[in-house]
Amino acid sequence: MVQAYILIQTEVGKASSVAETVGGLPGVIQAEDVTGPYDVIVRAQADTVDDLGRMVVAKVQQVDGITRTLTCPVVHL
Numbered sequence: 001m002v003q004a005y006i007l008i009q010t011e012v013g014k015a016s017s018v019a020e021t022v023g024g025l026p027g028v029i030q031a032e033d034v035t036g037p038y039d040v041i042v043r044a045q046a047d048t049v050d051d052l053g054r055m056v057v058a059k060v061q062q063v064d065g066i067t068r069t070l071t072c073p074v075v076h077l
Contacts, residue, residue, distance in 0.1 A: 001045055002052050003029075006060060007070040008040040014065030015039035021063050027055050038070075049073065 010018045015033045019040045023031035029043040042060070046052035056071050 001047060002049050003043065003045045003074040004052055005072045005074070006042040006044055006056060007038040007072065008042065008060075008066055009037075009068040010039040011065045011067055018063055018065045022060055025055075025059050027052075027059075 008018060008022070019031045019033045019042075022028055022040065022042055027044050027046050029045055031040060031042045033039065034041050044052065044055065044060075046055055052071070052073070056069060060066070061069055
């Protein structure tokens, strides 16, 4: 199992709706509105890194109002 934080920038005024929509996607553990350089932070999981990448590109990035994403896989050192 691979987990990652997905940092999302949205169009002005869209953070709440983006967090709600992304929070309902399969594989998303949690989606929160935040302040700072990113508008929404998501914790997601998938079976493999490839599955995680497909989820981000095919599902998360297709949500209306998202302008940019940055995916940060969780590592256990």
